[in-house]
Amino acid sequence: MVQKKQIMSSRDYILSKIRNTPRDKRPLPEIPDFKVDGELMDRFKRSLLMNKGEIVDAKQLEEFIDSHQFKKVLSLSEEFRSFSNLDIPDDAHQLADMDVAIISGQFGVAENAAIWLEERDMGLRALPFITEHLVIVLEKDQLVSNMHEAYERIGKGASGFGLFIAGPSKTADIEQSLVIGAHGAKSLRVVLV
Amino acid sequence: MNHPTKAEEFLSDGANAKWHDETLWFVRDKRDSSSKTVPEWEELRDLASRIKDNVLDYLETYLLEFEKNAKANNIRVHWAKNAEEHNQIVLGILNKHQCKAIVKSKSILTEECHLNPFLEKHGIEVVDTDLGERIVQFLNQPPSHIVMPAIHLKKMAISDIFHEKLQTEKGNDDPYYLTQAARNHLREKFLAAKVAITGVNFGVAETGEFVVCTNEGNADMGVHLADVHIASMGIEKIIPKREHLGVFLRLLARSATGQSITNYNSHFRSPDTGKEIHIVLVDNGRTEQLAREKFRNSLKCIRCGACMNTCPIYRRSGGFSYGSTVPGPIGSILSPGLDLQKHSSLPFASTLCGSCSDVCPVKINIHEQLYEWRQEITKAQAANAKSISMKIANGIFAVPFAYKISAGMMRGALKFLPDSITYSGLNTWGKQRDLPELPKETFKQWYKKNRS
Amino acid sequence: MINKKNIGLFIPCYVDQFYPNVGIATLELLEKLGCQVSYPLGQTCCGQPMANAGYERDTIGTTKHFLNTFKDFDYIVAPSGSCVLHVKEHSPTVPGLESEQYATQHKIYELTEFITDILEIDSIQGSYPHKVGYHASCHGQRGLRLASASELHETPFNKARQLLQQLDGLEWIELARKDECCGFGGTFAVTEEALSVQMGKDRLEDHLSHDVEIITGGDMSCIMHLEGIARRNKTPLQFKHIAEILNEAIS
Numbered sequence: 001m002v003q004k005k006q007i008m009s010s011r012d013y014i015l016s017k018i019r020n021t022p023r024d025k026r027p028l029p030e031i032p033d034f035k036v037d038g039e040l041m042d043r044f045k046r047s048l049l050m051n052k053g054e055i056v057d058a059k060q061l062e063e064f065i066d067s068h069q070f071k072k073v074l075s076l077s078e079e080f081r082s083f084s085n086l087d088i089p090d091d092a093h094q095l096a097d098m099d100v101a102i103i104s105g106q107f108g109v110a111e112n113a114a115i116w117l118e119e120r121d122m123g124l125r126a127l128p129f130i131t132e133h134l135v136i137v138l139e140k141d142q143l144v145s146n147m148h149e150a151y152e153r154i155g156k157g158a159s160g161f162g163l164f165i166a167g168p169s170k171t172a173d174i175e176q177s178l179v180i181g182a183h184g185a186k187s188l189r190v191v192l193v
Numbered sequence: 194m195n196h197p198t199k200a201e202e203f204l205s206d207g208a209n210a211k212w213h214d215e216t217l218w219f220v221r222d223k224r225d226s227s228s229k230t231v232p233e234w235e236e237l238r239d240l241a242s243r244i245k246d247n248v249l250d251y252l253e254t255y256l257l258e259f260e261k262n263a264k265a266n267n268i269r270v271h272w273a274k275n276a277e278e279h280n281q282i283v284l285g286i287l288n289k290h291q292c293k294a295i296v297k298s299k300s301i302l303t304e305e306c307h308l309n310p311f312l313e314k315h316g317i318e319v320v321d322t323d324l325g326e327r328i329v330q331f332l333n334q335p336p337s338h339i340v341m342p343a344i345h346l347k348k349m350a351i352s353d354i355f356h357e358k359l360q361t362e363k364g365n366d367d368p369y370y371l372t373q374a375a376r377n378h379l380r381e382k383f384l385a386a387k388v389a390i391t392g393v394n395f396g397v398a399e400t401g402e403f404v405v406c407t408n409e410g411n412a413d414m415g416v417h418l419a420d421v422h423i424a425s426m427g428i429e430k431i432i433p434k435r436e437h438l439g440v441f442l443r444l445l446a447r448s449a450t451g452q453s454i455t456n457y458n459s460h461f462r463s464p465d466t467g468k469e470i471h472i473v474l475v476d477n478g479r480t481e482q483l484a485r486e487k488f489r490n491s492l493k494c495i496r497c498g499a500c501m502n503t504c505p506i507y508r509r510s511g512g513f514s515y516g517s518t519v520p521g522p523i524g525s526i527l528s529p530g531l532d533l534q535k536h537s538s539l540p541f542a543s544t545l546c547g548s549c550s551d552v553c554p555v556k557i558n559i560h561e562q563l564y565e566w567r568q569e570i571t572k573a574q575a576a577n578a579k580s581i582s583m584k585i586a587n588g589i590f591a592v593p594f595a596y597k598i599s600a601g602m603m604r605g606a607l608k609f610l611p612d613s614i615t616y617s618g619l620n621t622w623g624k625q626r627d628l629p630e631l632p633k634e635t636f637k638q639w640y641k642k643n644r645s
Numbered sequence: 646m647i648n649k650k651n652i653g654l655f656i657p658c659y660v661d662q663f664y665p666n667v668g669i670a671t672l673e674l675l676e677k678l679g680c681q682v683s684y685p686l687g688q689t690c691c692g693q694p695m696a697n698a699g700y701e702r703d704t705i706g707t708t709k710h711f712l713n714t715f716k717d718f719d720y721i722v723a724p725s726g727s728c729v730l731h732v733k734e735h736s737p738t739v740p741g742l743e744s745e746q747y748a749t750q751h752k753i754y755e756l757t758e759f760i761t762d763i764l765e766i767d768s769i770q771g772s773y774p775h776k777v778g779y780h781a782s783c784h785g786q787r788g789l790r791l792a793s794a795s796e797l798h799e800t801p802f803n804k805a806r807q808l809l810q811q812l813d814g815l816e817w818i819e820l821a822r823k824d825e826c827c828g829f830g831g832t833f834a835v836t837e838e839a840l841s842v843q844m845g846k847d848r849l850e851d852h853l854s855h856d857v858e859i860i861t862g863g864d865m866s867c868i869m870h871l872e873g874i875a876r877r878n879k880t881p882l883q884f885k886h887i888a889e890i891l892n893e894a895i896s
């Protein structure tokens with residue numbers, strides 16, 4: 001009988017190489033409470049401006065949509081359902097020429113204006129990226145101070161896709177000149193309700 | 194070609210070198226200001242460093258946990274020992290889906306694996322979608338910086354290549370105009386691609402999810418429109434828990450560009466209905482680096498690029514002078530582990546000023562590792578001429594009498610050698626610098642006369 | 646109270662050879678501050694140039710000699726952050742002299758830190774009516790932490806400034822890049838000559854554009870490099886080690 005030589009899989013090879021490396025057993029550090037008390041709203045607004053986002057109210061949003069006479073507007077936010085003139089398609093490719101998407105964010109982070117969204121907030125995963133302009137509706141009392149608090153808040157949430165979005169698509173790849181509107185949304189407006 | 198030669202070439206265009214230095218200094222300055230708005234900044238660096246220490250100590254445990262959780266989330270997990278296996282795995286997935294064109298967002302790992310030329314050889318069109326990467330791809334160049342791939346180019350050069358490739362107006366070098374041209378061009382590519390490749394910033398063992406950070410949104414444009422998402426991830430990119438993302442995301446963008454966070458931070462946990470996500474876990478020399486105790490913690494790197502922006506050498510010699518996928522200080526401690534001979538000049542491309550270690554968000558002792566690599570390299574090149582002269586020097590310095598004699602000879606020589614010799618090509622110091630004037634007596638001679 | 650009576654002066658080899666005045670100034674300054682200092686005549690180089698070039702292992706002899714030369718002093722003081730850092734952190738372990746080596750590494754000080762931290766001198770009387778630009782040597786700055794680093798989020802401090810600013814008339818000049826490397830870097834100065842010189846020129850430009858009269862610092866190696874470039878280009882700047890300024894100002 002010919003003995004078959006067992007060839008180690010790459011997985012096992014890598015794992016065994018790691019196992020065969022003597023190392024310490026340093027424990028994970030505790031993350032202290034870095035929460036900042038005080039005015040979260042002001043910090044959030046300042047952070048958003050730094051990221052080239054804007055805060056608008058309902059009236060300004062209406063003016064924005066009216067004045068541009070956008071053809072394809074999709075609102076997943078109950079608040080602004082009336083602006084919506086299309087439904088979520090089956091395939092994201094059909095969103096290629098959409099003008100405005102209005103969605104609701106779960107909460108915002110004051111230190112950097114990141115807003116947490118999960119799959120169910122987006123309708124389609126591609127929506128916040130492919131739309132020309134993005135509007136996120138955020139409840140005023142849904143702010144946390146920093147990213148530690150943010151992940152505490154997300155907790156064990158198990159959405160297939162989650163996103164911290166902090167501003168419009170931007171690039172500085174040409175001579176470090178900041179350009180808003182690289183591949184994704186050319187603007188981000190946040191409506192605080 | 195070694196680093197000094199390429200650095201000299203880079204510096205020969207003085208205006209461009211000055212621009213490069215000032216532009217990167219500006220980014221470092223933004224990083225400094227931004228980090229100082231976070232009171233607990235140094236504490237965060239320390240936490241990040243200790244989390245990564247723990248990751249390296251329990252790497253196999255976290256990788257297995259990650260694999261288990263990712264699989265449970267319907268993500269397909271592949272393991273690659275080296276670049277070749279990584280590339281074959283990617284090709285296999287593309288072939289299975291009969292895919293002939295892909296979009297790829299920034300992934301230094303795929304650069305390290307030379308994935309693009311490999312796939313192109315197999316008839317697959319690869320479109321890099323990060324603006325900077327698309328620019329250098331048009332020029333058949335590698336990125337010169339891991340965060341700002343086209344930082345070595347002036348906008349007119351970009352205008353010229355866009356005119357040729359994207360038919361933009363000749364001479365129009367307005368960054369907004371050029372970016373819009375790229376946007377329209379890449380939009381078509383995004384809409385057409387069936388498979389999208391991304392890198393990975395962090396893989397979370399606890400959840401099996403992975404996080405990709407961009408400002409342009411190109412990674413998401415690619416993967417959400419494609420049917421298949423392939424994520425290439427170095428095995429050291431693992432972190433234990435979701436809560437650790439809080440630490441790393443606070444550090445990453447602030448260190449990289451001074452922003453408080455990247456605009457898009459996508460957490461991929463399971464594929465969308467009817468779609469596929471593949472993760473390729475890549476070793477490619479990482480387990481060897483893990484086994485090198487002195488250099489192990491170079492694997493903590495989160496690829497922010499801060500050490501490049503702060504490095505007085507990188508700023509004045511450009512990314513290409515390093516001749517390695519990852520340039521700059523971190524590249525100079527990673528690359529010798531991959532090919533000692535090829536990269537032997539890199540650990541010497543430093544004054545050991547230590548700025549890299551002080552900006553590093555995970556506190557890698559980069560300048561100390563540069564010093565340690567120097568020791569390894571000279572051991573590997575034991576027959577080198579420099580070694581002999583150094584041994585002689587050591588012999589001299591160890592024996593006071595010999596030191597006195599030789600110093601006296603040196604002083605004598607300096608006094609009587611004509612300028613033409615001290616300043617000739619043989620005397621590199623003297624090419625652009627005067628030598629100090631020789632005093633009439635040494636301190637030792639003075640001391641003997643005046644104090645003893 | 647510290648014992649000021651048994652201080653060993655360590656003068657780096659190139660200072661001994663090229664800058665005896667820096668050695669003299671260091672000695673006189675310490676004496677003026679009430680110290681009894683002696684200079685062991687048998688001393689040689691600390692081994693740094695070889696170690697930084699990748700031959701640390703070949704400097705055991707040098708290191709052993711250094712330890713034996715200075716073993717009986719309570720303190721060792723040197724007018725060089727760079728050489729002190731080398732002795733503290735990069736000299737190879739000398740078998741059989743481990744405890745002497747440990748002691749040496751904990752009793753060696755760079756001049757300014759010795760004055761501020763060990764002698765705890767908080768007032769220096771003197772006058773020095775000049776516009777002074779300070780070149781922070783990297784090994785002093787980030788190695789010995791003689792001043793806060795611009796990269797770190799920490800309370801600003803600078804031991805050299807603490808001493809210099811007490812002098813009447815001295816104007817401390819703020820630079821655009823207060824702790825950027827000058828490009829000396831030991832063998833780097835010749836192996837990466839083009840870069841080294843460019844870095845030096847850029848540092849000089851920063852001082853010049855801020856109307857500095859005199860560039861000072863704690864390491865003559867950086868100063869030698871900067872002065873060499875300045876003199877070649879006939880740049881109107883003066884160069885002095887901080888020991889020279891302090892010693893001159895006090896007298």
